[in-house]
Amino acid sequence: MRKMSVKQSVIACSLVSMLSLTACSSNPTTTTGDTGSTSSPAPGNKTITLSVITSDRFLELAKQKYEALHPDTKINIKEYAAAPQTAPQGQAQGQGQGQGQQQMMIMQKPDPKNTEKYASSVGAELMSGKASDIIVTSGLPYQKYADKKLLENISDLMSKDASFKKDNYYTGIFDAMTYNGSLYAVPIKVGLNMWLGNQALLSAQQIDDSKWTWADFKKKASSMIADKNNDGKPDTYPMGKIEPAELVTSMLNSSFSKFADVGAKKAKFDTPDFINMLKLAKSMYDDKVILADNSDPNNVVFQPKGNVLMYTDMYTMPKMNFEGKGGYYNLPSESEAKGTQFTSSLPLAINSKSANKKEAWEFVKYLLSDEMQSARELTGIAVNKTGAKAQIDFLKTLGTGGEGGGKQMKLMINGKAATVQPATEQDVAAMEKILNNVSVYAENDLKITNIVAEETAPFFQGQKSAEEVAKVIQNKVNTYLQE
Template identity: 85%
Template sequence: MRKLTVKQSVVACSLVSLLSLTACSSNTTTTTGDTGSTTTPATGNKTVTLSVMTSDRFLELAKQKYEALHPDTKINIKEYEAAPQTATGQGQGQGQQQQMVMVKKPDPKNIEKYASSVGAELMSGKASDVIVTSGLPFQKYADKKLLENISDLMSKDASFKKDSYYAGIFDAMKYNGSLYTVPIKVGLNMWIGNQALLSGQQVDDGKWTWSDFKKKASALVSDKNNDGKPDTYPLGKIEPDQLITSMLNSSFSKFADVGAKKAKFDSPDFINMLKLAKSLYDDKLILADNSDPDNVVFQPKGNVLMYMDMYMMPKMNFDGKGAYYNLPSESEAKGTQFTSSLPLAINSKSANKKEAWEFVKYLLSDEMQSSRELSGIAVNKNGAKAQIDLLKSLGTAGEGGAGKSMKLNINGKAMAVTPPTEQEAAAIEKVLNNISVNGESDPKITNIVVEETAPFFQGQKSAEEVAKVIQNKVSTYLQE
């Protein structure tokens, strides 16, 4: 098996595997398929069923610990797809080897199948007690009173301390003023900027829009050898479907009001956004296929899933002169954009709502939010502090460093991993406190926009034509 580079490994489990003796792949003991619980609880016991497309080590650990703490409650993880295959490699530490794991992204067809199956169960009253809402248009189910109002559960539970959580995350997830799905962990959507190429350039990523980025990008293009091909590209390689999704999710409320069942995709704002997106390619502001990927000013890194990513990725890019930047946004809400691979809702028709909430609350607890198996950014402040403290033990006698210095092989160069300074740790905490923009919208609407804008990016249809088609399709969907 070929050795994986660290740059490749950060796709899923990331560099956190360097801190852990366990891999991110799961050895599940779950029910696979949509047959519901396969066990009959003993008299007086309750079984809380959790629907998830694919389980993981975090959920399995939570199940084990929760059942030990609550002998009268069983947790049944209802898994619809087995965990994807993983590729493993060895990262070199001094005197030891560290296992790294790449987890394949789930097949979009499987996500759609999961959403369809769970949606049908919700509508028929046969859904699980707790539901992972990834890929589901949870707003529509909330409108139909099929999901419990989690904000009410939080406010009525004296043991739940809202101040222990990042308010920006919960606020950004609210629908019609309330939480109907709560993220257990998040990933951050950010860019890494090349500080060497940005020298002297002022970038206020706290409030910049896509139009602001276009103006800044145009000034950053250079063609020093006059060969008609930029020597420097403002933005790294990003496909049109990814770009338009990012732009849509940064300003979703401007174009669709799911609660009011209204769409505004035929508006001048959306048409202009489409034209701006295409101009980034036409004006050669986005890295071409045959160009040096290191010759860019901003590198879109996708989801930042780990604290180690937040610390190490800027050091691993642009010869150590990288820095994180928030994505441009067209919405009134400014800040760091996030998504969640584990947003949970509670079935309002569940006979075990009290027990379901207790389990969700446990997943949000200090204990579970500080566990290495979380494989994401904690929404609990104490959990995040514990994760950052783990970073500080790198190369020390602490738990994470195990008393041994560590080195990474990055593009053929050895790089020592040292603990973050207090200033670097504070910078990570500043980002966490600034998380406030939900980078996900209604998945059905996103799919419509991606599919219908493809001909526009290929030059086959005008922005106006595409906007009209999207408006009609989204309006029809919202009225269903």
């Protein structure tokens, strides 16, 4: 069977669609831009506004359920950009219970321009005191606003709320997102930054991915390069194709705080550590560690685009790559914090100037509840342990005639069928091991990431030295941080 690129990770509207779950869509009553509530609340009612780049089915479902439970509260989802279009990527077949054929969909990444526009708009609203009650902090330097006392201390809200049981959550995720000892943005769901590795080729390698650095990876990778037919071109590459901008961004985000302290407004790019990191990144291309353009993409040891965005990714992707012998590995890092890295597409902050802080916290808490974290519409990795168990247990029903549906479930990839079997206890244990190790926030600031990606291009093209590039980045990031 032809392998599926990890870049084609099955997310949101892919296996969710296959399993007859609710399709990704926004409720037509969602407002776009600064238009306010769709209807005037009755006297005595509260309207809680949530700012988000793009709404999704999970938020719409939560709004619907919460308003039914709290008739005196309305949730207004303030959407700044329309949902990105999805594209067909194949077919999923379910044989039994009328499952029928459905198209598998690939969710596109949010447009960076929309993210930047959102961050600029919400930042201005926060500074002017006109921000929504709840804010998705994706793309925002939330530390900056926390320092200005514009965001509520969520750690205090958690500790003072007897109904909130922090032990019910993967606290390593919360701890990783603290700033100055407190949580100002709480992730409702996360995605995991991991590589998919060919375990058949890695079985002889002694790899401790719990604490390896990028230099460790380069050393290991050099020993994996093979030219069995002596044609001067490797038959096996340690890493799949990745563009220099993506590689340096991945290296930066794995150790972001080492090079940029947003809260302290201090850049640390004009340093030996960053300069050496750039040289290390370029050496991976020079030394043929990374797949060349004209090489077979199947002959790689690690796929660098192994973001785990859903439980179905975590379960199915290792089985769909490397002849079913794939396994997940933590990314290398330069920071002292070790563990599985994560990001969040739905980190929420509460506006400290809001007149509805109590009600805002109640809605955030509902999004973190067992009920909502167990919902199929979550389309992410749950931060609630009960929710995670429900999501994983669902994988055990695939093709059994249970909730997963049908006698047999198949994915159609490039015209060929791959049968999806129910998850075994061994599969479940492997997933739970990963989840219990999630503890490193792959922090990033969109503006800083863009500066680094753009300014390092001349270095990879051989036009500037690493030292010259580091100075330019240092100056630009410092200017940005002082704004």
